[in-house]
Amino acid sequence: MLKIKQFAFNPFGVSTFVVFDTETLDAIIIDPGMVSDRERDFLDSFIADNKLKVRQIVNTHMHLDHCFGDNYVRNKYGVKVSANELDGPLGQNIARQAATFGIVSDIDDSVEIDVKLKEGDYIPVGNYKFEVLHVPGHSPGSIVLYCPEASVAIVGDVLFRGAIGRTDLEGGNHAQLIQGIKTKLATLPGNTMILPGHGPATTIAEELSTNPYLR
């Protein structure tokens, strides 16, 4: 069975997900956002308690709040960071970016992308696999991870319950984001569970009927 554990980490309340197969115990960690020992302990305890085998880190995009914990997870579990290379520049100088938000952390200064993900790639999680959908506009390299078998999509900051990702940051593009959501997300089955990078879960059907950006 595919299970997804959600944490809310750092002052931005980023959703960090541990996605795992209860049969094989293979796990991936999506958007590790931990900034403190306490948050790192939460993640590590969950992994240890469930005897999970961490296989890789996947970033939905490389905004600082989504990759504060990348280097920690990479070093602790000996795994690679996977993301779309168009977001590579965003992962640079994280500590300096954080300081502009008043966040002091012991994180390393930059996060490098080891494995470059693109549209149509698959990410295995035990007996399951997630398809990579490239949906730029919030950031140039934003990706959505979609598992048809489990009817779930992890969407980063592309789509939220009742809203969409902001497009006023570097590399943002509102028209491109709307276009991507309409062609790649709105077309998924209505019962698809949507897990955003911040805030509550929703479904495609709920967003189609209530989200003003999808009309």
Ligand SMILES: [Zn+2]
């Ligand atoms: Zn973002």
